[in-house]
Amino acid sequence: MGRRAWRGLMLAALLIFISIPVQADGDGIGIEVSQLPAFLDIDANPELHVYVQGFGVNATAELQASISDAEGQLVWSWGQNVSLGGADTAVLVLNLSTVPAGQQQLDLALIGHVLVSNSTHVSSASVSVQRDRPLSIGIVTASSDRVEGLSVGGEPNGEDPIDADRLAWFLTVRNFGDVPWNGTLAANFSQGTMQETVERSVNLSGMNTSELVLSTTSSWEEGLVEVQALLMGLNDADMSDNALHLNVSVGPPLLPSLVLTLQRQNTPEVPGAAWGHILSLSNVGLASWSGQVNCTWEDGSLHASVALTANVSETVEAFVQGPAKDGVLTCTADGPRVAGDSQGTAEDTLAMSTAQFEVVAGGEPVPLDGPWDVGDQVRWSAVVRNIGSSDGTVALEVGDGQDVHASESIELGPGEASELSLSHTLTRSGDVVWAWSLVSNDGSLMTPGGNSTLLIQASPTLSAAIDAVRLDADHGHVVEWNLSVASSVSREVTLDVGHGVPGAWTWASSSTLLLDGNALTGETHLGWIDAENVAVRGSPVAWTHDGGPLLVASQIQPARVDLELTLRPTTVPVDPVAGDSTTLVVDISNTGTAPSNPVTVRLVSSGEVLATANIDAIAPGEVETESMAVSWPEGSLVGIEAVLVHDEERAVSQVSFQVVVPEVESSLTVPWAGLALGIAGGLVLLGVETIRRRASSTSTPDRSSSSKVEPKSSSKAPVPSAEKIEVACPACDRKLRVPSDYTGAVRCPDCRERFDVEAPQPAEPQPTEQDAVEVLETPAKIEIGCPACSRALRVPADFNGRVRCPACKHEFSREEAK
Structure with a gap:
């Protein structure tokens, strides 16, 4: 039994001993033992019920409750008076919510008229009570200030961290209460712009301590690293120890000496x-x-x-x-x-006698040829003098970082001076600081080097544009352009203007222009060009433009000459005669967008040039008409073609002319003169035929002997006419009747078309062409005009087919006729 328990028992015995003189035998107030609990969890129920009973006469007593610490000091007490008669009972309620935290022994004692203790009732007793300490988690600062570096394997190396180390922070967390806690400890590491947060889970039972190691994955540089630890989401009795802030020093790396x-x-x-x-x-x-x-x-x-x-x-x-x-x-x-x-x-x-060089005239080199843009040349000039006692060589050196340039070395005797200069290209823009110095292998430099700042603008920017491309009646294609340059100084540009396609430009114009800060506009006449694109190219002269020459292009409407040649299918006179002068008309039209060059038109028949004509330039949309006289060739079907050649392109128009003998149209008037002439001609032909037949039928076996001539009939016996058949004109579908035994040419009386027919079997004698055709009927006829050559034709009034003109061979329907 502990010392604390013994002291409680001794106190109870003393109280009992003191109360003996005031109690009566068998009388008094006692505590009912069976109703007292052996252990009370105050957090579950803070009230303790003490049952008391009186015996005998009326009695009065005080119930006292107390708790003492390990040193016997009273830390909590309570008291209440009670008066009871014989067989009376009472319940005294103690509120223990204010007793100290932890497991305690509560001592109970009745003071006054009390009953002598027995097996069921006592005058004093003890009850074990438990009151949990509240939740109180904290970071132990004294043992949480150790930060080490990590080895290659990721384990703490036991050394202070140095440059490029990862960090391991050792933190101690303690639970000062009786309530267990599960949570998260977060540590933040910060150095400049670099930060890293590491989190660890924490599981702490009551009155327990745990050490946690939080390691980073980042490496840290030499200097201070700010570290902060925080118990996440904790709300306990003491909030002051829930966070910790430290500055950790990261040492230098391992260094050579x-x-x-x-x-x-x-x-x-x-x-x-x-x-x-x-x-x-x-x-x-x-x-x-x-x-x-x-x-x-x-x-x-x-x-x-x-x-x-x-x-x-x-x-x-x-x-x-x-x-x-x-x-x-x-x-x-x-x-x-x-x-x-x-x-x-x-x-x-x-120590020796040597040359000594200094920069005079300002004491530093002077940059020349400014202002400057990127890509320009800067020229540095410095006047140097040898103030030493020996000859020596010296040069000027200028540099921007790794971009270092040096002049040619010159040799100077004692007291001599000369200019050093060098030029180089500027490669970057802005306020560029150039470091300069004299360089000598055999002399001392009395003028220390220095710096010179140049304001260098960005690379010059060349801009080019095609504002418009127009067709001018006099000059053809005119390109309107503008050029500008963004530069510190005026600059020369070569301007080329041409046409073609990308990669295959034809530059028709080239000129050198001086551009300043203002835009320069102008126009270039390209003439009449047959191209779909024009281009303008600007090329810097003695300066640099990013990307090289600047080229812009624009689509245009090609200016083409398109000559069409038409030989009219008419002649003057209408029915030409071989060898006679005949006039033909040729139309030359320009349907293109550019004027033509002068051309020569030739009329050709069977390879023979019949006539030529020189035609001046033809403007777009215009038509030139030329009448040309020719000597008409031989033949009934004459083919004539008109030919011209322009820019290696050949235009041809061909017409075939049918030479036709005009026929006399029939009428109701009887042509007596023609009829008489026809009868006379028929009689002549009949006589000739009779003589021929008579001569062939006379037999002369013996020409020397005379014979008697038999008398003959003075007229030819009539020949029965052959049966006639119907044929259709291939041009106008007119039905014609011809003898069935006729083979030869036939002319349609309506459309004058000539075509051949063939008899199934030849018959003697053949009828002539004029007699072969017999018109079945003679319907009414009308006159129509050929739409191509205006030749007048007669066709039946009820004819609805197609007709071929005998003059120009043009086929047309009645609806198309004039």
């Missing part, structure tokens, strides 16, 4: 002679070193340079040599960072 020494190998006597040294470089640090050892004179000029690498605890040597001059030579190890105790510099001094 260098020791540089310089050992002279010779002592030159004249400026410019070779001066050699042995460099010795030792690394006594914690990391390897690789860099450049540069040896320079006090005027800033370079003497020699060598690349070296020294591992940890290693010494390397190198021989360096350069031109000698009067002054101090300093060699310095330039490269990665070294420890603060490094000795990376060594010196040597040489």
Whole structure:
């Protein structure tokens, strides 16, 4: 039993002992033992019910309740009086919500007229009570300030973090109460613009402590890193320890520590002679070193340079040599960072008579030929004088970072002066700072180098546009253009204007123009061109435009000459005669958009040129009509073609002329003269036929003997006429009747079309063409005009077919006729 329990029992016994004198045997008030709990969870029910009973006469007592700490000090108490008669009972209620947190022993005692304790009722008792400590989680600051670096494997290395390390923060979290807590601890790491948040789950039972390690995935640079920890979403009794803020120092990386020494190998006597040294470089640090050892004179000029690498605890040597001059030579190890105790510099001094150079006339070079744009040339000029006692060479050097330019070296004797100049192209815009210095291998530089700032505008921008392309009646295609340049100065541009297609332009005009800040407009006459595009190209002259020459193009309507040639199918006279002069009419029209050149029209028949005519230029939309006289060729069907050639294109119009003998039209008037002439001709033909037949029928076996001539009939016996058949005219479908035994040509009396018919069997004698055709009927006829040549034709009034003109061979319907 603990010390605390013994003290409670002793206190109860003392109280009982004190109460003995005031109690009566068998009488008094007692606590009912069976109603007292052995343990009470105050958080579940803060009230304790104490049942008391009186015995005997009326009795009065006080119920006292108390809690003492481990040292016996009273920390909580309560009391209440009660009076009871014999067999009376009462319930005393104790509110324990204010008792101290933790597990306690509550002591109960009746003071006054009390019953002697027995097995069922007592005058004093103890009850174990429990009141949980409230939720109280906090970060233990004293043990949460340790931050280490992480090894390559991601484990804390036990060392303070250094540059490029990842971090591990050790945090201690404690539960000061009896209530368990499950939550999240978040840590934020911040350095400049870099931040990282790491979270860990926390599970803490009552009155328990846990250490958490929060590691970053990022590497941190040398310097301070701000770290903050926060118990997320915690609302407990003490909020002051729910967060922690620290600044962690990240140390420098492992660094090399260098020791540089310089050992002279010779002592030159004249400026410019070779001066050699042995460099010795030792690394006594914690990391390897690789860099450049540069040896320079006090005027800033370079003497020699060598690349070296020294591992940890290693010494390397190198021989360096350069031109000698009067002054101090300093060699310095330039490269990665070294420890603060490094000795990376060594010196040597040489005294001799030497040249000394200074810049006069302002003390610095002067930039010329400004203002400047990117791509322009800047020329630097400096007047340099030798104020030393020996001859020497010197040059001017100008640089912008890695872009370094140097002039030609010149040699100056004591007291002499001369100009140094150099030119170079400017490659970037803005306020560019150029570092300049004199350079000499055998002389001292009395004027230190300096800086000169040039305001350089962006690259000149050339703009070109085609405002319009128009067709001019006199000049053909006219291109209206404008050019402009965004530049600090005026600039020359070559302007080319042409036509064609991309990649195959024909430049018809070229000129050089001077552009200033204002736009320049103009126009170029290209003439009548047969192209679908025109182009304008601007090419910088002695300056640079981004992307090279600027070319713009525009679509246009091609200006083409389109000559159409038409030989009219009419002649003057209408029925030409071979060998006679006949006039033909030719129409030449220009349906294109450009005027033509002068052309020659030829009339040709069977390869023979009948006539030529020279035609002047024809404007677009105009028609030239030319009448040409020819000697009419032989033949009944004459083909004539009109030919012209323009720009290697040939135009032809061909017409076939049918030479026709005009026929006399029939009428109701009897042609007595013609009838008499026909009868006379028929009698002559009949007589000739009779003589021929008589001669062939006379037999003369013996011409010497005379014979008697038999008398003959004075007239020919009538020949029965052959049966007639119907044929259709192929031109107008007119029905004609011809003898069935007729073979030969037939002419339609309506459309004058000639066509051939063939008899199934030949018959003697053949009727003539004029007699072969017998018209079945003679319907009424009307006169129509050929729409091509206006030739008058007669056709039946009820005819609705197509007709072929015998003059121009043009086929047409009655609806198309004039």
